[in-house]
Every structure is written in structure tokens, then in C-alpha cells.
Amino acid sequence: MVVDVRQDQVRIHLDCDEKQDVDKAHWFNYSTVYSAGGHTGWYVMPEKGDPVSLYFPGSREEDGIAGRAVRRAGRGDGHNKFSNPQMKIWRTPHFIKLDDKEGIHIVSSKQVSISAGGNLSLSAGKTMSLSAGSELRMDCNGSHIQLSGSVDMKGSEVKSN
Structure with a gap:
């Protein structure tokens, strides 16, 4: 069972040990589903309390590799x-x-952010709904619309029907 996590390593309490002092537990590398030597891969680490498998590829205990969090x-x-x-x-x-x-x-x-270096497109086949608890804002190229109980529109030219 995972007792601590840092970067791409985990500390494990093994079932065969009655007690495990977290500070004395060995840091094992954690094998994710896909990781490459460069900047690509899938970084998904288990959380404290998650059961994981531990594989020893040879006779050296320090070479053990943790992986495959198992749902129990x-x-x-x-x-x-x-x-x-x-x-x-x-x-x-x-x-x-x-x-x-x-x-x-x-x-x-907490906050959810969506950003794009180029275009960002949102579309709906029927209805698109935007709602906010206190304020809804749109800003673009000097134009501004703010909804917060009243409507505030600013721009070099504001047209209304």
C-alpha cells in the first residue's frame, strides 16, 4: 500500500511487514502506463492508501519497480x-x-482553465448556457462586456438595436 508519493516515486508498506515507518520506507520508481525519455508520456501517480504491485527484476531489492495500482x-x-x-x-x-x-x-x-495558443472554438447544436455566481465578462481587442446584475458594454463603437 502506498504510504508516500513524490515526483515519479512511491514509498510502500508491504503486506508482509507488520509496521512500516514512512520515513524509513524505500523510494521505489513508479511505472506509469506510458512514459518516454523525453517530454512525452502519461504521468498518473497513485495516491496514499492505494494498493500497488511491486516487481523485482533481479536480486537487488533497491531495483524494485512499483506499478499498476489495483482496485480492491x-x-x-x-x-x-x-x-x-x-x-x-x-x-x-x-x-x-x-x-x-x-x-x-x-x-x-477550484478553478478550471482552458487556454489555447491559437483559436478556441465553443459550439453547441442547440443551446449554449454560460452562468456565473457574480459576474460574467468578455474582453477582446479593446471591447468589453460585463454582466453583473447590470450590463456594461465598452468599445470604440457600441451598436444596439
């Missing part, structure tokens, strides 16, 4: 989020859910 929870009665193979979930303490029927859901208690 029961399969349940069909209400389990993992009971539907058509549903894709990227599970984090909050979540990102990719569902062919329901679409994409991103939930966070």
Missing part, C-alpha cells in the same frame, strides 16, 4: 461507477467523466 473494492450490485464498460472515468479526488451518452463532465472545487 467490491464490484457491487451494478450501481458501482465501474459497472458500465461504456462509461469512461478519469477518477481524481473530484472527477472528469467521459460518457458516450451523457457527454463530458468536469467537477472541481
Whole structure:
């Protein structure tokens, strides 16, 4: 079971050990699904408390490689989020859910940012809804629209019908 995480390494409490002092536990490299020598790859680390596998490629204990976090929870009665193979979930303490029927859901208690070096396009086949608790703003090239109980529009030329 993972007791500590840093960069691409984990400390593990092995089932064969009754107790494990976290500060004395060995740092094992963690093998992700895909990682390359350059700047590409998939960086997904387990969290504290996650069970992982530990592989020893030779006789040296310090060469051990941790990987493959294994889900140990029961399969349940069909209400389990993992009971539907058509549903894709990227599970984090909050979540990102990719569902062919329901679409994409991103939930966070903190800020969510989307940025592009080039164009960013948002479109909807029917309705697009934007809502904010206190203020909605759009700024572009000296023009400005602010909605916060009243409407404030600024620009070199403002047209209305």
C-alpha cells in the first residue's frame, strides 16, 4: 500500500511487514502506463492508501519497480461507477467523466482553465448556457462586456438595436 508519493516515486508498506515507518520506507520508481525519455508520456501517480504491485527484476531489492495500482473494492450490485464498460472515468479526488451518452463532465472545487495558443472554438447544436455566481465578462481587442446584475458594454463603437 502506498504510504508516500513524490515526483515519479512511491514509498510502500508491504503486506508482509507488520509496521512500516514512512520515513524509513524505500523510494521505489513508479511505472506509469506510458512514459518516454523525453517530454512525452502519461504521468498518473497513485495516491496514499492505494494498493500497488511491486516487481523485482533481479536480486537487488533497491531495483524494485512499483506499478499498476489495483482496485480492491467490491464490484457491487451494478450501481458501482465501474459497472458500465461504456462509461469512461478519469477518477481524481473530484472527477472528469467521459460518457458516450451523457457527454463530458468536469467537477472541481477550484478553478478550471482552458487556454489555447491559437483559436478556441465553443459550439453547441442547440443551446449554449454560460452562468456565473457574480459576474460574467468578455474582453477582446479593446471591447468589453460585463454582466453583473447590470450590463456594461465598452468599445470604440457600441451598436444596439
